[in-house]
Amino acid sequence: MGPPRSTFDKLISPIVHLSSNWVSRIGVILVTSAVVFWIFLFPTSVRGAGAHPYLGILEFLIVPSVFFAGLGVIPIGMWLRVRSEKKSGAAPSGKGRAELRHLLIFVGITTVVNLILGSLFTYQAVGYMDGVAFCGETCHKVMHPEFAAYQNSPHSRVECVACHIGPGASWFVKSKLSGVGQLFAVTFNTYPRPIPTPVRNLRPARETCEACHWPQKFGEDRLRVISNYGDDEKNPLTRTVLLMRVGGIHAAHLGPGVTIHYSPSDESRQTIPRVEYQNSVTGRQAVFVAADAKPDALNKLPTRQMDCMDCHNRPTHTLELPERAVNKALALGAISPSLPFVKKRSVELLKKSYASQEEAARKIPAALQQLYRDSPPADVARAAQALVAIYSRNVFPEMKVTWGTYPNNVGHTDFPGCFRCHDDNHVAADGKKIVQECNTCHQLLTMDDPAPKILTELGLQ
Numbered sequence: 438m439g440p441p442r443s444t445f446d447k448l449i450s451p452i453v454h455l456s457s458n459w460v461s462r463i464g465v466i467l468v469t470s471a472v473v474f475w476i477f478l479f480p481t482s483v484r485g486a487g488a489h490p491y492l493g494i495l496e497f498l499i500v501p502s503v504f505f506a507g508l509g510v511i512p513i514g515m516w517l518r519v520r521s522e523k524k525s526g527a528a529p530s531g532k533g534r535a536e537l538r539h540l541l542i543f544v545g546i547t548t549v550v551n552l553i554l555g556s557l558f559t560y561q562a563v564g565y566m567d568g569v570a571f572c573g574e575t576c577h578k579v580m581h582p583e584f585a586a587y588q589n590s591p592h593s594r595v596e597c598v599a600c601h602i603g604p605g606a607s608w609f610v611k612s613k614l615s616g617v618g619q620l621f622a623v624t625f626n627t628y629p630r631p632i633p634t635p636v637r638n639l640r641p642a643r644e645t646c647e648a649c650h651w652p653q654k655f656g657e658d659r660l661r662v663i664s665n666y667g668d669d670e671k672n673p674l675t676r677t678v679l680l681m682r683v684g685g686i687h688a689a690h691l692g693p694g695v696t697i698h699y700s701p702s703d704e705s706r707q708t709i710p711r712v713e714y715q716n717s718v719t720g721r722q723a724v725f726v727a728a729d730a731k732p733d734a735l736n737k738l739p740t741r742q743m744d745c746m747d748c749h750n751r752p753t754h755t756l757e758l759p760e761r762a763v764n765k766a767l768a769l770g771a772i773s774p775s776l777p778f779v780k781k782r783s784v785e786l787l788k789k790s791y792a793s794q795e796e797a798a799r800k801i802p803a804a805l806q807q808l809y810r811d812s813p814p815a816d817v818a819r820a821a822q823a824l825v826a827i828y829s830r831n832v833f834p835e836m837k838v839t840w841g842t843y844p845n846n847v848g849h850t851d852f853p854g855c856f857r858c859h860d861d862n863h864v865a866a867d868g869k870k871i872v873q874e875c876n877t878c879h880q881l882l883t884m885d886d887p888a889p890k891i892l893t894e895l896g897l898q
């Protein structure tokens with residue numbers, strides 16, 4: 438008989454003994470790794486809540502999974518050991534303290550290794566996932582259309598998370614939870630193509646957009662010159678000049694005291710049978726209902742408060758239509774207007790269906806060369822390059838995104854836009870309508886004009 442057995446010998450020693458096997462050790466490695474990585478990740482989520490959603494997935498999903506997997510593996514190893522010892526009839530060895538020492542040394546070494554790996558890893562991961570490249574490219578091949586359009590927008594220097602998450606902890610967590618769902622959708626290839634718009638549960642725009650766009654400054658009138666090249670041989674240029682009443686437009690929907698609620702009858706919010714207007718400053722209230730709407734159907738519709746996104750729904754994922762994109766390329770000189778019928782033919786080539794962007798990048802230049810054998814080869818090559826660029830930032834066959842898939846709500850010529858409500862068909866009880874009068878939103882200074890006098894007067898030509 439040896440010395441009296443201490444608590445250590447009675448309780449801890451058998452556990453230590455049973456867990457000194459390779460399966461349990463792997464569990465120990467997983468548990469210590471998870472703890473160390475979590476310690477490294479923790480400050481990043483405290484510092485920049487909202488800054489990197491996918492680091493959050495690592496922190497809240499992957500690291501805890503590893504931790505609990507490790508916890509699960511340790512008893513499995515112990516159980517296997519019990520079984521094998523029962524079989525072989527081997528008695529517990531009684532080297533309790535030596536085994537504990539081995540275990541502690543083992544944990545110590547794993548921790549040191551983890552500290553080194555962890556510090557290297559988090560340093561790089563933070564920098565990497567912080568970046569727009571991660572959101573738009575790596576994880577989100579799925580978001581290729583959004584990323585491509587984004588790069589070609591006034592917000593190309595604004596991080597994705599500035600609009601999609603914004604500051605503060607609660608939206609950080611909400612977006613992370615939906616991020617987890619999205620991660621699975623991408624992993625198991627179950628995501629919808631195209632990604633549906635609008636984004637449901639997007640944070641209210643006024644909390645995100647107004648972080649940068651000063652809400653009190655609603656903007657001044659702004660001159661818009663829209664160039665259009667015709668379909669004739671000479672690609673004749675005409676211009677439309679609008680004076681946009683930006684300040685008035687903003688004040689009418691979001692000015693002091695104004696709240697507008699509306700009820701869309703379709704997922705993409707393109708049909709709006711009911712609009713409710715309230716102004717707490719003037720006391721005016723009105724409910725405008727589309728003349729053809731059925732009253733009992735109206736009551737079942739969801740209601741949404743109008744904010745920036747209801748007009749600026751594509752502030753950065755501004756996909757173009759082929760005519761407009763070609764007009765822009767012609768105006769910039771990327772396509773030479775001296776090529777006969779180049780406007781018409783370019784649009785036709787862009788609208789054809791191609792199996793992939795790669796196919797378009799082969800077939801469009803080949804077709805142009807065929808059409809313009811007698812034109813300066815440099816012009817043709819440049820036009821080809823411009824068209825391939827237009828195609829590849831707007832059409833994504835693998836995501837089923839093509840011309841016009843995503844409507845843009847600013848305007849009324851390409852999509853319903855402002856005329857979803859301002860269609861002269863939404864009437865209030867007192868007979869008043871939501872106005873459609875042409876000079877309410879802009880002054881139409883000239884339209885499709887080959888030589889706009891107004892531009893000469895302003896010294897713009």
Ligand code: HEC
Nearest residue numbers: 572573580583587592595596597600632634635636750753
């Ligand atoms: C200037 C603000 C802003 C920035 C920056 C931004 N987005 Fe968006 N994003 C939006 C808005 C607004 C919508 C449409 C919301 C709606 O209609 O409900 C949207 C929609 C989306 C959608 C849904 C599909 C669609 O096209 O409507 C995806 C996916 C998306 N964005 C990804 C990204 C990625 C990736 C980045 C960074 C490369 C990014 N966004 C940067 C504002 C932004």
Ligand code: HEC
Nearest residue numbers: 591592595596599600642645646648649650745746749752
């Ligand atoms: C992180 C800052 C930031 C956030 C957040 C942001 N923007 Fe912007 N926005 C900018 C910058 C910078 C410009 C470019 C100004 C320029 O080029 O003169 C811009 C330009 C714009 C323009 C003018 C584009 C044009 O054609 O001139 C619109 C419209 C706009 N933003 C709407 C929005 C909306 C809507 C949101 C919210 C979904 C938003 N912005 C969120 C920084 C931001």
Ligand code: HEC
Nearest residue numbers: 646647650656657659661681683686690691744745748847
């Ligand atoms: C009722 C629709 C509507 C709403 C709501 C709306 N805007 Fe606008 N906004 C417009 C229109 C139209 C223009 C002018 C576009 C143009 O000139 O082509 C514009 C222009 C702008 C510009 C460019 C201004 C300039 O002077 O160049 C910015 C920035 C902008 N809006 C930000 C916002 C922000 C931020 C919100 C939310 C607080 C918002 N808008 C809400 C319709 C709207």
Ligand code: HEC
Nearest residue numbers: 685686689699712714748847848854855857858871877878
């Ligand atoms: C969801 C419905 C809705 C949409 C979409 C909408 N508006 Fe409005 N708009 C209203 C309502 C409601 C009023 C207030 C009507 C009233 O007071 O009688 C209004 C008023 C206005 C006014 C002031 C009219 C006046 O009599 O002074 C302007 C300007 C305006 N809107 C411009 C726009 C522009 C530009 C767009 C598109 C970018 C747009 N609106 C999109 C609902 C909408």
Ligand code: HEC
Nearest residue numbers: 663677847848849850855859872873874875877878879884
């Ligand atoms: C509710 C506000 C509103 C009303 C009413 C309105 N427009 Fe517009 N219109 C806009 C906005 C916003 C744009 C887009 C400006 C831009 O491209 O940013 C636009 C653009 C245009 C354009 C330029 C189209 C192009 O090629 O880009 C023309 C032309 C035009 N409007 C004509 C009209 C005519 C004609 C009427 C009267 C039937 C009218 N608008 C009524 C808001 C309005």
